[in-house]
Amino acid sequence: MVKSNPNISNRQNQILEKLGNCDDELSGQELYRVLHAGESSMGLATVYRNLQVLVKKGLVRSRNLPTGEVLYAPVKRDVHHLTCVDCGITTSLQGCPVKNINLPQSKTKNFQLLFHTLEFFGLCQHCLERQST
Ligand SMILES: [Zn+2]
Ligand SMILES: [Zn+2]
Structure with a gap:
Protein backbone atom coordinates (compact mmCIF):
# COMPACT_ATOMS: atom_id res chain seq x y z
CA MET A 1 0.00 0.00 0.00
CA VAL A 2 1.42 3.33 -1.04
CA LYS A 3 1.28 6.05 1.58
CA SER A 4 -0.85 8.86 0.21
CA ASN A 5 0.58 12.33 -0.05
CA PRO A 6 -1.52 14.83 1.98
CA ASN A 7 -0.38 17.74 -0.21
CA ILE A 8 -2.19 16.52 -3.30
CA SER A 9 -5.80 15.58 -4.04
CA ASN A 10 -7.24 12.06 -3.90
CA ARG A 11 -7.29 11.90 -7.68
CA GLN A 12 -3.66 12.93 -7.89
CA ASN A 13 -2.80 10.28 -5.30
CA GLN A 14 -4.65 7.69 -7.39
CA ILE A 15 -2.68 8.67 -10.48
CA LEU A 16 0.61 8.59 -8.60
CA GLU A 17 -0.20 5.16 -7.20
CA LYS A 18 -1.08 3.70 -10.61
CA LEU A 19 2.09 5.11 -12.15
CA GLY A 20 4.09 3.69 -9.26
CA ASN A 21 2.52 0.24 -9.65
CA CYS A 22 3.45 0.10 -13.31
CA ASP A 23 6.95 -1.01 -14.26
CA ASP A 24 6.78 0.94 -17.47
CA GLU A 25 5.91 4.52 -18.27
CA LEU A 26 2.32 5.25 -19.22
CA SER A 27 0.77 7.64 -21.68
CA GLY A 28 -2.23 9.67 -20.55
CA GLN A 29 -4.47 7.29 -22.52
CA GLU A 30 -2.96 4.19 -20.93
CA LEU A 31 -3.22 5.71 -17.49
CA TYR A 32 -6.85 6.54 -18.19
CA ARG A 33 -7.50 2.89 -19.10
CA VAL A 34 -5.69 1.60 -16.01
CA LEU A 35 -7.72 3.92 -13.81
CA HIS A 36 -10.94 2.81 -15.46
CA ALA A 37 -10.11 -0.86 -14.98
CA GLY A 38 -10.10 -0.01 -11.27
CA GLU A 39 -12.64 1.91 -9.26
CA SER A 40 -11.99 5.35 -10.71
CA SER A 41 -14.25 7.17 -13.13
CA MET A 42 -11.90 10.00 -13.95
CA GLY A 43 -12.38 11.48 -17.41
CA LEU A 44 -9.49 11.67 -19.83
CA ALA A 45 -9.27 15.48 -19.58
CA THR A 46 -9.16 15.20 -15.80
CA VAL A 47 -6.37 12.64 -16.02
CA TYR A 48 -4.30 14.99 -18.21
CA ARG A 49 -5.04 18.00 -16.03
CA ASN A 50 -3.96 16.18 -12.87
CA LEU A 51 -0.86 14.82 -14.60
CA GLN A 52 0.14 18.41 -15.39
CA VAL A 53 -0.32 19.38 -11.73
CA LEU A 54 1.82 16.43 -10.62
CA VAL A 55 4.55 17.37 -13.10
CA LYS A 56 4.52 20.94 -11.78
CA LYS A 57 4.77 19.67 -8.23
CA GLY A 58 7.80 17.61 -9.17
CA LEU A 59 6.16 14.26 -8.44
CA VAL A 60 5.77 13.00 -11.99
CA ARG A 61 8.21 13.18 -14.89
CA SER A 62 7.17 13.40 -18.50
CA ARG A 63 9.01 12.79 -21.75
CA ASN A 64 8.01 13.37 -25.33
CA LEU A 65 8.44 10.66 -27.94
CA PRO A 66 9.25 11.51 -31.57
CA THR A 67 5.68 10.41 -32.33
CA GLY A 68 4.39 13.29 -30.23
CA GLU A 69 3.17 10.96 -27.52
CA VAL A 70 3.97 11.95 -23.94
CA LEU A 71 4.87 9.30 -21.38
CA TYR A 72 4.65 9.71 -17.61
CA ALA A 73 6.44 8.02 -14.72
CA PRO A 74 7.02 8.78 -11.02
CA VAL A 75 9.80 11.33 -10.67
CA LYS A 76 11.76 9.07 -8.33
CA ARG A 77 12.20 6.55 -11.12
CA ASP A 78 15.24 7.88 -12.96
CA ASN A 110 17.31 30.51 -8.29
CA PHE A 111 15.90 27.40 -9.84
CA GLN A 112 14.48 24.41 -8.02
CA LEU A 113 15.46 21.38 -10.03
CA LEU A 114 12.66 18.77 -10.20
CA PHE A 115 13.69 16.26 -12.83
CA HIS A 116 15.62 15.87 -16.05
CA THR A 117 15.15 13.95 -19.24
CA LEU A 118 17.82 12.39 -21.39
CA GLU A 119 16.98 10.67 -24.65
CA PHE A 120 19.08 8.68 -27.06
CA PHE A 121 17.88 8.16 -30.60
CA GLY A 122 19.14 5.83 -33.27
CA LEU A 123 18.33 2.76 -35.29
CA CYS A 124 17.64 -0.63 -33.76
CA GLN A 125 19.30 -3.75 -35.17
CA HIS A 126 16.16 -4.76 -37.01
CA CYS A 127 15.71 -1.40 -38.77
CA LEU A 128 19.41 -1.15 -39.51
CA GLU A 129 19.34 -4.53 -41.27
CA ARG A 130 16.17 -3.64 -43.15
CA GLN A 131 17.71 -0.37 -44.39
CA SER A 132 20.91 -1.97 -45.61
CA THR A 133 19.18 -4.56 -47.76
ZN1 LIG B 1 18.61 10.50 -15.12
ZN1 LIG C 1 13.72 0.03 -35.23
Missing part, protein backbone atom coordinates in the same frame (compact mmCIF):
# COMPACT_ATOMS: atom_id res chain seq x y z
CA VAL A 79 15.30 5.81 -16.14
CA HIS A 80 16.51 6.76 -19.62
CA HIS A 81 15.89 5.21 -22.99
CA LEU A 82 17.30 4.37 -26.36
CA THR A 83 14.60 4.91 -28.97
CA CYS A 84 14.65 3.75 -32.57
CA VAL A 85 13.69 6.66 -34.84
CA ASP A 86 12.30 4.25 -37.40
CA CYS A 87 10.07 1.74 -35.57
CA GLY A 88 9.92 3.59 -32.25
CA ILE A 89 11.04 0.59 -30.17
CA THR A 90 12.42 1.71 -26.80
CA THR A 91 15.03 0.09 -24.58
CA SER A 92 15.63 1.34 -21.06
CA LEU A 93 19.11 1.95 -19.69
CA GLN A 94 20.34 0.62 -16.39
CA GLY A 95 21.21 3.52 -14.17
CA CYS A 96 21.31 7.21 -14.93
CA PRO A 97 24.37 8.51 -16.81
CA VAL A 98 23.86 12.08 -15.60
CA LYS A 99 22.71 11.48 -12.03
CA ASN A 100 25.69 13.18 -10.46
CA ILE A 101 26.27 15.78 -13.08
CA ASN A 102 26.94 19.22 -11.65
CA LEU A 103 25.17 22.12 -13.24
CA PRO A 104 26.77 25.56 -12.89
CA GLN A 105 25.64 26.93 -9.53
CA SER A 106 24.97 30.31 -11.04
CA LYS A 107 22.22 28.68 -13.09
CA THR A 108 20.61 26.57 -10.39
CA LYS A 109 20.77 29.14 -7.58
Whole structure:
Protein backbone atom coordinates (compact mmCIF):
# COMPACT_ATOMS: atom_id res chain seq x y z
CA MET A 1 0.00 0.00 0.00
CA VAL A 2 1.42 3.33 -1.04
CA LYS A 3 1.28 6.05 1.58
CA SER A 4 -0.85 8.86 0.21
CA ASN A 5 0.58 12.33 -0.05
CA PRO A 6 -1.52 14.83 1.98
CA ASN A 7 -0.38 17.74 -0.21
CA ILE A 8 -2.19 16.52 -3.30
CA SER A 9 -5.80 15.58 -4.04
CA ASN A 10 -7.24 12.06 -3.90
CA ARG A 11 -7.29 11.90 -7.68
CA GLN A 12 -3.66 12.93 -7.89
CA ASN A 13 -2.80 10.28 -5.30
CA GLN A 14 -4.65 7.69 -7.39
CA ILE A 15 -2.68 8.67 -10.48
CA LEU A 16 0.61 8.59 -8.60
CA GLU A 17 -0.20 5.16 -7.20
CA LYS A 18 -1.08 3.70 -10.61
CA LEU A 19 2.09 5.11 -12.15
CA GLY A 20 4.09 3.69 -9.26
CA ASN A 21 2.52 0.24 -9.65
CA CYS A 22 3.45 0.10 -13.31
CA ASP A 23 6.95 -1.01 -14.26
CA ASP A 24 6.78 0.94 -17.47
CA GLU A 25 5.91 4.52 -18.27
CA LEU A 26 2.32 5.25 -19.22
CA SER A 27 0.77 7.64 -21.68
CA GLY A 28 -2.23 9.67 -20.55
CA GLN A 29 -4.47 7.29 -22.52
CA GLU A 30 -2.96 4.19 -20.93
CA LEU A 31 -3.22 5.71 -17.49
CA TYR A 32 -6.85 6.54 -18.19
CA ARG A 33 -7.50 2.89 -19.10
CA VAL A 34 -5.69 1.60 -16.01
CA LEU A 35 -7.72 3.92 -13.81
CA HIS A 36 -10.94 2.81 -15.46
CA ALA A 37 -10.11 -0.86 -14.98
CA GLY A 38 -10.10 -0.01 -11.27
CA GLU A 39 -12.64 1.91 -9.26
CA SER A 40 -11.99 5.35 -10.71
CA SER A 41 -14.25 7.17 -13.13
CA MET A 42 -11.90 10.00 -13.95
CA GLY A 43 -12.38 11.48 -17.41
CA LEU A 44 -9.49 11.67 -19.83
CA ALA A 45 -9.27 15.48 -19.58
CA THR A 46 -9.16 15.20 -15.80
CA VAL A 47 -6.37 12.64 -16.02
CA TYR A 48 -4.30 14.99 -18.21
CA ARG A 49 -5.04 18.00 -16.03
CA ASN A 50 -3.96 16.18 -12.87
CA LEU A 51 -0.86 14.82 -14.60
CA GLN A 52 0.14 18.41 -15.39
CA VAL A 53 -0.32 19.38 -11.73
CA LEU A 54 1.82 16.43 -10.62
CA VAL A 55 4.55 17.37 -13.10
CA LYS A 56 4.52 20.94 -11.78
CA LYS A 57 4.77 19.67 -8.23
CA GLY A 58 7.80 17.61 -9.17
CA LEU A 59 6.16 14.26 -8.44
CA VAL A 60 5.77 13.00 -11.99
CA ARG A 61 8.21 13.18 -14.89
CA SER A 62 7.17 13.40 -18.50
CA ARG A 63 9.01 12.79 -21.75
CA ASN A 64 8.01 13.37 -25.33
CA LEU A 65 8.44 10.66 -27.94
CA PRO A 66 9.25 11.51 -31.57
CA THR A 67 5.68 10.41 -32.33
CA GLY A 68 4.39 13.29 -30.23
CA GLU A 69 3.17 10.96 -27.52
CA VAL A 70 3.97 11.95 -23.94
CA LEU A 71 4.87 9.30 -21.38
CA TYR A 72 4.65 9.71 -17.61
CA ALA A 73 6.44 8.02 -14.72
CA PRO A 74 7.02 8.78 -11.02
CA VAL A 75 9.80 11.33 -10.67
CA LYS A 76 11.76 9.07 -8.33
CA ARG A 77 12.20 6.55 -11.12
CA ASP A 78 15.24 7.88 -12.96
CA VAL A 79 15.30 5.81 -16.14
CA HIS A 80 16.51 6.76 -19.62
CA HIS A 81 15.89 5.21 -22.99
CA LEU A 82 17.30 4.37 -26.36
CA THR A 83 14.60 4.91 -28.97
CA CYS A 84 14.65 3.75 -32.57
CA VAL A 85 13.69 6.66 -34.84
CA ASP A 86 12.30 4.25 -37.40
CA CYS A 87 10.07 1.74 -35.57
CA GLY A 88 9.92 3.59 -32.25
CA ILE A 89 11.04 0.59 -30.17
CA THR A 90 12.42 1.71 -26.80
CA THR A 91 15.03 0.09 -24.58
CA SER A 92 15.63 1.34 -21.06
CA LEU A 93 19.11 1.95 -19.69
CA GLN A 94 20.34 0.62 -16.39
CA GLY A 95 21.21 3.52 -14.17
CA CYS A 96 21.31 7.21 -14.93
CA PRO A 97 24.37 8.51 -16.81
CA VAL A 98 23.86 12.08 -15.60
CA LYS A 99 22.71 11.48 -12.03
CA ASN A 100 25.69 13.18 -10.46
CA ILE A 101 26.27 15.78 -13.08
CA ASN A 102 26.94 19.22 -11.65
CA LEU A 103 25.17 22.12 -13.24
CA PRO A 104 26.77 25.56 -12.89
CA GLN A 105 25.64 26.93 -9.53
CA SER A 106 24.97 30.31 -11.04
CA LYS A 107 22.22 28.68 -13.09
CA THR A 108 20.61 26.57 -10.39
CA LYS A 109 20.77 29.14 -7.58
CA ASN A 110 17.31 30.51 -8.29
CA PHE A 111 15.90 27.40 -9.84
CA GLN A 112 14.48 24.41 -8.02
CA LEU A 113 15.46 21.38 -10.03
CA LEU A 114 12.66 18.77 -10.20
CA PHE A 115 13.69 16.26 -12.83
CA HIS A 116 15.62 15.87 -16.05
CA THR A 117 15.15 13.95 -19.24
CA LEU A 118 17.82 12.39 -21.39
CA GLU A 119 16.98 10.67 -24.65
CA PHE A 120 19.08 8.68 -27.06
CA PHE A 121 17.88 8.16 -30.60
CA GLY A 122 19.14 5.83 -33.27
CA LEU A 123 18.33 2.76 -35.29
CA CYS A 124 17.64 -0.63 -33.76
CA GLN A 125 19.30 -3.75 -35.17
CA HIS A 126 16.16 -4.76 -37.01
CA CYS A 127 15.71 -1.40 -38.77
CA LEU A 128 19.41 -1.15 -39.51
CA GLU A 129 19.34 -4.53 -41.27
CA ARG A 130 16.17 -3.64 -43.15
CA GLN A 131 17.71 -0.37 -44.39
CA SER A 132 20.91 -1.97 -45.61
CA THR A 133 19.18 -4.56 -47.76
ZN1 LIG B 1 13.72 0.03 -35.23
ZN1 LIG C 1 18.61 10.50 -15.12
